[in-house]
């Protein structure tokens with residue numbers, strides 16, 4: 001039985017408003033991932049399959065989707081087949097699920113595929129659908145969706161620590177600048193501070209570019225035991241640590257300090273402890289910038305700076321190339337888009353390429369340790385840590 | 391609305407009647423202008439949202455208690471774009487303090503100029519004009535700024 005697991009292949013589709021069906025997106029990501037191993041892996045080698053996806057029942061009126069994806073890709077798993085749904089964190093939770101299946105011996109070679117087809121012909125329907133990720137009975141039935149939820153938190157952080165709209169905008173500028181080197185990103189045009197600050201107001205204090213767009217997309221990885229990893233690639237990327245914590249589902253039950261996220265601190269500590277590293281050992285990270293404020297709070301919760309100091313951390317360039325930790329080199333959710341079930345898997349794919357020195361113009365020099373983080377609401381967080389040494 | 395149309399339509403408001411929902415007393419009280427929740431008979435924990443299981447001690451012995459119908463704003467946002475279908479803006483959302491609990495609400499009949507942290511708000515129930523099937527009057531716990 002394996003104690004460690006490794007990622008041995010990865011692929012990401014173009015994210016955006018795609019002229020492609022849910023099934024098309026599964027095909028694109030799955031096929032690209034399988035073929036990236038150039039024959040080292042055949043369809044019969046995959047004994048486990050995990051589909052990370054959030055709301056196909058609503059957006060494409062299709063359930064039973066793990067089996068649909070398997071048949072679409074010609075995969076016939078005989079040890080594990082399961083769908084994972086954990087709202088925005090589905091992708092990183094799916095990797096934890098793969099980890100537990102592999103270390104328990106339940107499965108050995110597992111494909112994790114994340115997919116979401118969010119865009120519908122009526123934009124207002126898409127937004128209503130997204131409200132299903134909140135507590136429908138007590139919060140989203142009043143018209144509440146994710147932008148106002150995170151706007152309330154941003155406003156609280158501004159009131160508490162003096163964070164400004166310009167500080168928030170700097171997150172968008174950094175990530176939109178990074179995505180100029182990512183052809184799979186929804187947006188590749190970059191952004192200036194002025195452009196972010198003068199984009200239209202979505203929900204105060206957020207402007208359009210403080211918010212991740214509604215995107216379609218898919219991503220896939222192959223995960224296996226450390227014993228099998230070298231059968232597929234000379235450069236496996238190992239999962240060193242993982243952590244998850246859920247403190248609260250509703251916004252009403254967040255701690256009184258809305259902008260301090262104890263579940264993130266817990267998930268981060270669990271992952272750091274398991275990996276045997278400190279926060280400052282992380283070279284690059286894909287964190288969950290669903291809204292600009294969420295990236296700032298990730299710096300604080302993951303221990304890269306103290307509470308209330310995230311705006312200065314960013315302004316001093318410490319979360320960018322040449323700084324302490326390069327955050328969101330692929331462009332984050334803000335610029336790549338956020339096809340819910342695909343997001344975490346795409347983050348893992350980026351860390352896979354970065355740690356293998358295959359990230360091209362986005363490459364973080366000498367990257368040894370990478371981290372992925374999703375929130376699935378402010379009260380619940382998932383963190384995975386990766387390295388090239390097992 | 392025909393039954394067929396209803397099946398093809400998204401209904402973002404929960405079923406609130408006795409035949410669908412064990413928490414129906416909340417909605418019956420709300421229709422009378424009272425804001426209620428559950429309190430645990432074993433440990434006295436007042437929880438929001440109301441529930442059948444105490445989140446503090448897992449007791450199932452709950453009683454309905456009244457919350458104040460007034461509160462104060464902890465944080466607010468004015469949404470100008472990106473609304474779910476069926477809504478038009480601006481929409482004002484706030485996290486408010488109501489007695490012992492925090493509560494998420496939408497502000498109605500409120501001038502944005504009156505919105506500020508610490509402002510006093512009062513319950514202003516919204517009646518939902520799209521009935522569910524079977525037809526039942528439904529309500530939402532919205533608030534407004536107190537004058």
Ligand SMILES: [Zn+2]
Pocket residue numbers: 430431432433434435444445446447448449
């Ligand atoms: Zn109790």
